[in-house]
Amino acid sequence: MTAVCFSDLGNTVVCVESNPEKLALVASGEVPFYEEGLKEKLGRYLDKERLSFTASISEMVQHSEIIFLAVGTPSLPDGSVDLSAIYQSVDDIISCLVETQERKIIVTKSTVPVGTNRAIHKKFKEAGLSPIVSVVSNPEFLREGSAVYDFFHPDRIVVGVDNGDEETMAQMGRLYDPLYRLKMPIVKTSWETAELSKYASNAFLATKISFINEIAILCEKTGADVTEVAKLMGMDGRIGAYFLHAGPGYGGACFPKDTVGLIDIAKHVGYDLQVVKAVQKVNEGQVSRIVEHLKSFFEGGLRGKKIGVLGLAFKPNTDDIRESKSISLVEKLLTLGASVVAYDPEAMVLAQQELSEVTYVEDAYQVATDVDMLILATEWNVFRELDLERLKSLMKQPYFVDLRNVYSPEVLQKNGFKGYVLGRELTL
Ligand code: UDX
Numbered sequence: 001m002t003a004v005c006f007s008d009l010g011n012t013v014v015c016v017e018s019n020p021e022k023l024a025l026v027a028s029g030e031v032p033f034y035e036e037g038l039k040e041k042l043g044r045y046l047d048k049e050r051l052s053f054t055a056s057i058s059e060m061v062q063h064s065e066i067i068f069l070a071v072g073t074p075s076l077p078d079g080s081v082d083l084s085a086i087y088q089s090v091d092d093i094i095s096c097l098v099e100t101q102e103r104k105i106i107v108t109k110s111t112v113p114v115g116t117n118r119a120i121h122k123k124f125k126e127a128g129l130s131p132i133v134s135v136v137s138n139p140e141f142l143r144e145g146s147a148v149y150d151f152f153h154p155d156r157i158v159v160g161v162d163n164g165d166e167e168t169m170a171q172m173g174r175l176y177d178p179l180y181r182l183k184m185p186i187v188k189t190s191w192e193t194a195e196l197s198k199y200a201s202n203a204f205l206a207t208k209i210s211f212i213n214e215i216a217i218l219c220e221k222t223g224a225d226v227t228e229v230a231k232l233m234g235m236d237g238r239i240g241a242y243f244l245h246a247g248p249g250y251g252g253a254c255f256p257k258d259t260v261g262l263i264d265i266a267k268h269v270g271y272d273l274q275v276v277k278a279v280q281k282v283n284e285g286q287v288s289r290i291v292e293h294l295k296s297f298f299e300g301g302l303r304g305k306k307i308g309v310l311g312l313a314f315k316p317n318t319d320d321i322r323e324s325k326s327i328s329l330v331e332k333l334l335t336l337g338a339s340v341v342a343y344d345p346e347a348m349v350l351a352q353q354e355l356s357e358v359t360y361v362e363d364a365y366q367v368a369t370d371v372d373m374l375i376l377a378t379e380w381n382v383f384r385e386l387d388l389e390r391l392k393s394l395m396k397q398p399y400f401v402d403l404r405n406v407y408s409p410e411v412l413q414k415n416g417f418k419g420y421v422l423g424r425e426l427t428l
Helices: 002-008 020-027 038-047 057-063 084-100 116-126 147-152 166-175 177-181 191-222 226-234 255-268 274-295 325-335 348-354 364-368 388-394 409-414
Strands: 013-016 051-054 066-069 104-108 133-137 157-160 186-189 306-310 339-343 373-376 399-402 418-421
Touching: 002 013, 002 038, 002 051, 002 066, 002 147, 013 057, 020 051, 038 051, 038 147, 057 084, 066 084, 066 166, 084 104, 084 116, 104 116, 104 166, 116 133, 116 191, 133 157, 133 166, 133 191, 157 166, 157 191, 166 177, 166 186, 186 191, 191 226, 191 255, 191 274, 255 274, 274 325, 306 325, 306 364, 325 339, 339 348, 339 364, 364 388, 409 418
Parallel strands: 013 051, 066 104, 104 133, 157 186, 306 339, 306 373, 373 399, 399 418
Antiparallel strands: none
C-alpha cells in the first residue's frame, strides 16, 4: 500500500521484498491479497517505471532518501510484540550506510510499541550514523478494504520526530504535501506520542465495538433494538456514530493484535490496563455466546445439523481471514458435530487452507440448499439484497441467523423464517 500510494503521489519508489514468491508476484503486477483499487494502481506505476521491486536492500538504500519500514510486527504467544523483522531491517540498512555514509530518513510505518523508534535511533547512534540518519514514527491508520481511499483521505498524518528535528519534519511535510494541500492535517509530535496514538486509536475503536456488543446483549434481554440504540447514541456528537455496529466481535490483523499489544505495553511500565482487558474479554466470549444460543434451537443441539455460513472474511471487501469471527464460528460449529457449507466472495481460497472440512460453494443460494440453518456472518453487499423467498424454499429448516443486522426481524418473520437477529430478536 505504502509503496504504490507514494508512487501515485509522484515519487519514485523502490520496494524490497524478502519472500521470493511474493517478490515475483508483485513485480509482475499482481497483488498477493485482495484490496480494492490497489492492483490497478500497481499496474499503472510499474508500467511507468516509477515503482520497482527488488530483493536487494542495498539497491533500495542506494536509491532512496526516505526509507519506510513496513514489515510485520505480529504478537508473540506471551502477548508481546515481535520486533525481529524491524530490527533485522534496521541492521541491514546500517550495514549499507556504514559504507556509503549518505543521509537518510528512516520512517517506521509498522505498528510498534512505545519506545521502539527511540531504540531504532539508538541502533543508528551506536553505529556512528546518528549525524546522517533521522528516525520518524509515522503510524498508518488504513482500513483493509478501503485502504487506497484512506491513504488519500486520512483524518490525520502523524509524524513523530526527535525533539527539534525541524529539517526532517520539513522533508516529511514535503513528502505528504499533496495530501496537505487537500487539507489533510499533518501533526508533528514526539516518537512516543506517535507510537501510542496508534495503539490508543485502535484500542478505543475496539472498545466501542465491545461496548455495543454488550449493549446488544441487554437489548436481547429487554426487548430493545441495538441498531436503534446505536443510532440514537451516535446522534450525540461526543459519542459519534462510527464503530457502533454490533456483531460477532472484532477480528482482523489489527484490533486483536493491538489490544493485546497495548496491554503488554502497559504491563512493561507496571500498569494493569483494565478497560482494554475487559474489551478483549467481551470480544473473546462473543462467538461462544452466539453458538450457545444457536444450540438451543434444536433438540439435541447442533450435532448432525447442516449449517450454511455467508461470509468468511473478518469484514467485507477483503480476502483476509486473520482472526475472523466467522472462521471461529465455523470451527465451533464443526466441533459441535455440525456440517458446514459456506460462501465468501473473496476469502474462500484462504479459508480452504484453514478449514478443509467445510464445503465451499459459489453463491448464497447454493449455501442455503438443504441446510437446517443459514448464518449471515460477514456483511458483504452481495448478501444485502437476497431473494428471501427463494432462500427459504431451498432450506431444509427455515432458521435464519443474522449476526450483522442486515435484515430486520420483521422482514425475516414476514418471509416465514425462524431464527435470531443479533441485538434485536433472540428468537424469531
Ligand atoms: C482497523 C482500523 O480501523 C484502522 O484504522 C487500522 O489502521 C487497522 O485496524 P481494519 O482491521 O481494516 O482496520 O478493519 P475495521 O473496519 O476497523 O474493522 C475491524 C473489525 O471490527 C472487523 O472485524 C469488523 O467487522 C469489526 N467491526 C467494526 C464491528 O464489529 N463493528 C463496527 O462498528 C466496526
